Amino acid sequence: MSHHDKNMTLTLHVWRQKGPKDPGKFEVYEAKDVSPDQSFLEMLDDVNEELIKQGKDPIAFDHDCREGICGMCSQVINGIPHGGMDRTTVCQLHMRMFKNGDAIYIEPWRARAFPIIKDLVVDRGALDTIIQAGGYTSAHTGGVADGNALLIPKDDADYAMDAAECIGCGACVAGCPNGSAMLFTSAKVSQLAVLPQGKAEATRRVKAMTETLQECGFGNCTNHYECQAACPKGINVKFIATLNREYLKSLCK
Amino acid sequence: MILDGKCPTGPIEKTWDKHRFDMKLVNPANKRKYKILVVGTGLAGGAAAASLGELGYNVEAFCYQDSPRRAHSIAAQGGINAAKNYPNDGDSIYRLFYDTIKGGDFRAREADVWRLAQVSNNIIDQCVAQGVPFARDYAGYLDNRSFGGAQVSRTFYARGQTGQQLLLGAYSALARQIKAGTVKMFPRTEMLDLVVVDGEAKGITIRDLVTGEIRTHVGDAVVLCTGGYVNVFYLSTNAMGCSVTAAWKAHKKGAFFANPCYTQIHPTCIPQHGDKQSKLTLMSESLRNDGRCWVPKKQGDNRAPGQIPDEDRDYYLERKYPSFGNLAPRDIASRAAKEQCDDNRGVGPGGRGVYLDFASSIQRLGESTIRERYGNLFEMYEKITDENAYKVPMRIYPAPHYSMGGLWVDYNCMSNVPGLFVLGEANFSVHGANRLGASALMQGLADGYFVIPYTIADYLARITPGKVKADHPECKKSVEDVNNDLKKFVSINGKKTVTEFHRELGKIMWNNVGMARSEESCKEALKVIPQIREEFWKNVKVSGSGAEFNQQLENAGRVADFLEFAELMTLDALHRNESCGGHFRVEHQMPDGEAKRDDENYCYAAAWEFKGVGKEPELHKEPLKFENVHLAIRSYK
Amino acid sequence: MQLFTSSVGRKVLMAITGQFMVLFVIVHMLGNSSIFIPGGINAYAEHLHALPPLVWAFRLVMLVAAGIHILFGIQLSLENRAANPDTYAVKNYKKATMGSLSMLYTGLLLLSFIIYHLLHFTIRATPDIKLGVDSLGRFDVFGMVTNSFSHGIIAFIYIAAMVVLFLHLSHGIQSFFQTMGWNNDKSLPVFSKIGMIAAVVLLLGYATIPFVIVTGILKG
Ligand SMILES: Cc1cc2nc3c(=O)[nH]c(=O)nc-3n(C[C@H](O)[C@H](O)[C@H](O)COP(=O)(O)OP(=O)(O)OC[C@H]3O[C@@H](n4cnc5c(N)ncnc54)[C@H](O)[C@@H]3O)c2cc1C
Ligand code: HEM
Numbered sequence A: 001m002s003h004h005d006k007n008m009t010l011t012l013h014v015w016r017q018k019g020p021k022d023p024g025k026f027e028v029y030e031a032k033d034v035s036p037d038q039s040f041l042e043m044l045d046d047v048n049e050e051l052i053k054q055g056k057d058p059i060a061f062d063h064d065c066r067e068g069i070c071g072m073c074s075q076v077i078n079g080i081p082h083g084g085m086d087r088t089t090v091c092q093l094h095m096r097m098f099k100n101g102d103a104i105y106i107e108p109w110r111a112r113a114f115p116i117i118k119d120l121v122v123d124r125g126a127l128d129t130i131i132q133a134g135g136y137t138s139a140h141t142g143g144v145a146d147g148n149a150l151l152i153p154k155d156d157a158d159y160a161m162d163a164a165e166c167i168g169c170g171a172c173v174a175g176c177p178n179g180s181a182m183l184f185t186s187a188k189v190s191q192l193a194v195l196p197q198g199k200a201e202a203t204r205r206v207k208a209m210t211e212t213l214q215e216c217g218f219g220n221c222t223n224h225y226e227c228q229a230a231c232p233k234g235i236n237v238k239f240i241a242t243l244n245r246e247y248l249k250s251l252c253k
Numbered sequence B: 001m002i003l004d005g006k007c008p009t010g011p012i013e014k015t016w017d018k019h020r021f022d023m024k025l026v027n028p029a030n031k032r033k034y035k036i037l038v039v040g041t042g043l044a045g046g047a048a049a050a051s052l053g054e055l056g057y058n059v060e061a062f063c064y065q066d067s068p069r070r071a072h073s074i075a076a077q078g079g080i081n082a083a084k085n086y087p088n089d090g091d092s093i094y095r096l097f098y099d100t101i102k103g104g105d106f107r108a109r110e111a112d113v114w115r116l117a118q119v120s121n122n123i124i125d126q127c128v129a130q131g132v133p134f135a136r137d138y139a140g141y142l143d144n145r146s147f148g149g150a151q152v153s154r155t156f157y158a159r160g161q162t163g164q165q166l167l168l169g170a171y172s173a174l175a176r177q178i179k180a181g182t183v184k185m186f187p188r189t190e191m192l193d194l195v196v197v198d199g200e201a202k203g204i205t206i207r208d209l210v211t212g213e214i215r216t217h218v219g220d221a222v223v224l225c226t227g228g229y230v231n232v233f234y235l236s237t238n239a240m241g242c243s244v245t246a247a248w249k250a251h252k253k254g255a256f257f258a259n260p261c262y263t264q265i266h267p268t269c270i271p272q273h274g275d276k277q278s279k280l281t282l283m284s285e286s287l288r289n290d291g292r293c294w295v296p297k298k299q300g301d302n303r304a305p306g307q308i309p310d311e312d313r314d315y316y317l318e319r320k321y322p323s324f325g326n327l328a329p330r331d332i333a334s335r336a337a338k339e340q341c342d343d344n345r346g347v348g349p350g351g352r353g354v355y356l357d358f359a360s361s362i363q364r365l366g367e368s369t370i371r372e373r374y375g376n377l378f379e380m381y382e383k384i385t386d387e388n389a390y391k392v393p394m395r396i397y398p399a400p401h402y403s404m405g406g407l408w409v410d411y412n413c414m415s416n417v418p419g420l421f422v423l424g425e426a427n428f429s430v431h432g433a434n435r436l437g438a439s440a441l442m443q444g445l446a447d448g449y450f451v452i453p454y455t456i457a458d459y460l461a462r463i464t465p466g467k468v469k470a471d472h473p474e475c476k477k478s479v480e481d482v483n484n485d486l487k488k489f490v491s492i493n494g495k496k497t498v499t500e501f502h503r504e505l506g507k508i509m510w511n512n513v514g515m516a517r518s519e520e521s522c523k524e525a526l527k528v529i530p531q532i533r534e535e536f537w538k539n540v541k542v543s544g545s546g547a548e549f550n551q552q553l554e555n556a557g558r559v560a561d562f563l564e565f566a567e568l569m570t571l572d573a574l575h576r577n578e579s580c581g582g583h584f585r586v587e588h589q590m591p592d593g594e595a596k597r598d599d600e601n602y603c604y605a606a607a608w609e610f611k612g613v614g615k616e617p618e619l620h621k622e623p624l625k626f627e628n629v630h631l632a633i634r635s636y637k
Numbered sequence C: 001m002q003l004f005t006s007s008v009g010r011k012v013l014m015a016i017t018g019q020f021m022v023l024f025v026i027v028h029m030l031g032n033s034s035i036f037i038p039g040g041i042n043a044y045a046e047h048l049h050a051l052p053p054l055v056w057a058f059r060l061v062m063l064v065a066a067g068i069h070i071l072f073g074i075q076l077s078l079e080n081r082a083a084n085p086d087t088y089a090v091k092n093y094k095k096a097t098m099g100s101l102s103m104l105y106t107g108l109l110l111l112s113f114i115i116y117h118l119l120h121f122t123i124r125a126t127p128d129i130k131l132g133v134d135s136l137g138r139f140d141v142f143g144m145v146t147n148s149f150s151h152g153i154i155a156f157i158y159i160a161a162m163v164v165l166f167l168h169l170s171h172g173i174q175s176f177f178q179t180m181g182w183n184n185d186k187s188l189p190v191f192s193k194i195g196m197i198a199a200v201v202l203l204l205g206y207a208t209i210p211f212v213i214v215t216g217i218l219k220g
């Protein structure tokens, strides 16, 4: 390998927990011969291959697309969800941001609404529940108007797209000191509130979604803005302001 | 056996409307008595489950991820086609139909493709109604761009995240139905067997990936929407969990597998960086709208790209295909890139790459325009390669990307096993031997929103609902079989990991049954694959047990199926003694290196029937008739 | 009703009541600054108390506001803590501030300060209080304040309380705009700055009084 001389050895402190009710603890592993061009998950793959060969239980972690779009990967690295590289999911984090000899702490998303399934894998079903409460337009399949029947100013379309980029990873919750899913919820509320298609149900939607937020056990937003810092898609907290405004509007109706 | 696709006859532009009228309907009050199992909730499955639930059927939907929103459809970047002709540049349903047939190198069914082109327009309307934020121009109208293989601008897009936005649209429609109680969603659930009772699909056996529980869900019809199989190459642009498992299990229970050798290699992926890599990342093909492909003219020229003057560069696509230039279809662009690299003119590590250069577009349009069009792609490229593509050209290389082959289905999207429907990438129907850019999203949504809701009724109306119960002996047997397989995996306790086997298989497949195949390479693969499979069952190491969350075990099952499927895929590639679309047999090429079809002998869909692991499968042919498009040599000159 | 039960509703109530109190402390600071004008603060106090019904009406409003603010402040904070029970072994904040993370504590400290402060200057029940009238026969607020703050410990308590107030408001003022939904990505940094400047001005405006007295710059 061309980069062999640059390869690193790292000490990993990984949260291991057998199941939801079992106590968890950190285990220490050494990651050897890590190439700077590897992704973080590929580094963990290597550690796991080694563990399997030793007959040990490999580290369980969620992942799928490995290109930063499915939102499946979820690890808190050294205290920051997704590892703290701007607008980057952990699957897109590359090892070149670490130095030889670094100690790395790897923990699961922690929030009451996200119970741990195993090791670094958590149950984020609550995010689906929030969308089910109203994160849609009630369009029937078929029988809708022509796509160009509604003119949508480019700025509105762009604003909606900015909000719609959320990948539902839950890093905002993991990063929020209150375990609040406000950023996630506000992104969907804002996307649909700005588009004419979504306006008809805006009142119902914002009420139902924020209520569900509470029922699912998420905390309240106190404007720490950690969520935006953790968000791999850079979803802006201005959408939380939009949600608040939409909510106040709904109270007046 | 000669297979019949049951396509309606008559003038092609009337076929779908006429067929819809001819099909039976299920009385609204009776719909909830029918239970439909939808496996997979990507574009195809998500759209299907939502639409069927809305109609009033009792739907259960399954996916292996923790949420339906994460299906690999989410990764599609470029866009979705429709024959709207908004830009007034001469598009029409007929042209989209024609382009798709031609793009598929005349190996798809006319009627299916026509229907796809016809409903494409409804898809855009549907998605807009759902709040999908498609790109708009300043006047507020939907914006279009052109995409590989088309000379009209018919591609709708949402920044570089079209698949994501379309999937989230389908997902939100699905969420609405889940809330309404018409759809019951089972995430983190993997289908491991199809239950067939008296020749009809009546259930699936699943593993709950959290608890490890194995159980059967019974229903009146099963709809497979489980995506593609190119992970058989190990390294591909597909997600880590994409597998052939669901389709393969159905195949083993009688469903024919059609054209498994048709796989698509995407020309614009980020080149591999080392042998520890786990997957390849696609850069949207839309980049070819503004990027120019080139390699140094001189072999082994390893000057920095900026140091190579224009006269020493070979803009090989523009040179070879003047009218399509950098927008030549995928198979052509991929092969052309590989040719340059094989000719020792590749760039980057190992010479496995060609340049995709934006310098002239940046000069012409300004960096901000390029940033607006592709900003997120440039960002992604930089994250992976640590290079700034505004300053130095990107390096790209082809990678396995899409599978045109899949389970055989008739015009109703039903397989040869009654009650088993197959939608989206998992079926074989519309893309022939090569898929055009931006048409897989179209197909998934067409199947899910606008085909299955009609065609499934025609089947259901003919059967009595709820005949098979979960305690049926076939269900019990299926659970037992699945359990035995899982026990076998953990009991082998060998020395090699699942990934090692997968990598080994992938290498064989890429080298022998990849972008270019020959009789010799296929025969070699057919020798090696059974050996790897045999070793797998003796020497694989899977830790833990089946009764828990166990990702190794999940992966073992998927790789085991790839090890069986790879053989069929190779066999198909060997039997198809011609080149067409993504299937390139080096023995059959034009003097200029284009694929050379043999319409005399191979103008059919090859549907294989399973006869046992390692046993010769039986070939059934569905002849393809071209009545509306002339069988012609596909030329992109 | 949702105003009192929902997450956003309660936040909005907190924001409005908090902002009420912010307005109060601004006015109160301006009033207190009259201490630097000879005889000013005594005149100011007399004016203020000239209309008892108005005083009591105002006190009632403030009491309700404070009550709502405190009640929901505590309730929301407890909910938030329950929502995030397992803390990380390593936690690295990028945007949250000491002010934002300590709102409940600074709030409760403010509560205890306000109780003390009311006992001190309004009910005038603490032992250090010196009651008297000035040369114009008005109640001598100036003497009372300078006398108290000449005790180092009392001046220190006040200055410390002002730091706590600063922490609370360094987050609270900009937070108000966000909670009310008046933000977009351009205004947020602006409001943040305004909030911070206002909190600093309040800190300096208030803390100067005990400071100049205890250091003997302003003599009683
Ligand atoms: C990187 C990339 C970019 C692309 N870009 C474009 C583009 O720009 N335009 C375009 O038209 N096409 C594009 N494509 C192709 C297109 O995205 C896919 O073909 C299409 O989305 C497939 O949709 P699907 O619904 O058939 O399958 P998927 O979206 O793959 O969904 C499969 C579903 O099946 C489930 N599943 C699979 N196996 C099982 C099992 N055993 N048990 C239970 N559930 C199972 C999964 O959980 C998932 O829900 C792209 C593809 C890739 C990989
Ligand atoms: C008396 C006891 C007090 C307690 C227990 C208390 C507690 C709290 C708490 C827990 C918050 C929520 C944190 C947040 O939303 O960011 C808060 C917010 C706030 N407080 Fe207080 N506080 C008190 C007094 C005060 C006082 C005296 C003022 C003003 C002078 C004040 C002004 C604010 C403001 C403006 C906010 C921001 C509201 C928002 O989020 O929009 N508080 N307080």
Ligand code: HEM
Pocket (backbone or CB within 6 Å): C025, C028, C032, C045, C059, C110, C114, C117, C118, C121, C122, C141, C145, C158, C165, C206, C207, C209, C210
């Ligand atoms: C150095 C700082 C401060 C000084 C010198 C000061 C001084 C005083 C004085 C002299 C009074 C009595 C006025 C009168 O009754 O005639 C008073 C009342 C009061 N002060 Fe302060 N104060 C200070 C800070 C604060 C702060 C920070 C708060 C709130 C957080 C506060 C809240 C009050 C309240 C609620 C009253 C009672 C008003 C009433 O009578 O209704 N003070 N203060």
Ligand code: SF4
Pocket (backbone or CB within 6 Å): A165, A166, A167, A168, A169, A170, A171, A172, A173, A183, A184, A187, A227, A230, A231, A232, A233, A234, A235
């Ligand atoms: S808002 Fe950002 S952090 Fe939160 S779920 Fe969406 S993408 Fe993830």
Ligand code: F3S
Pocket (backbone or CB within 6 Å): A175, A176, A177, A178, A179, A180, A181, A182, A183, A220, A221, A222, A223, A224, A225, A226, A227, A228, A237, A240
């Ligand atoms: S970090 Fe939490 S407190 Fe609000 S602004 Fe973000 S949700």
Ligand code: FES
Pocket (backbone or CB within 6 Å): A062, A063, A064, A065, A066, A067, A068, A069, A070, A071, A072, A073, A089, A090, A091, A092
């Ligand atoms: S694995 Fe899909 S976003 Fe990381």
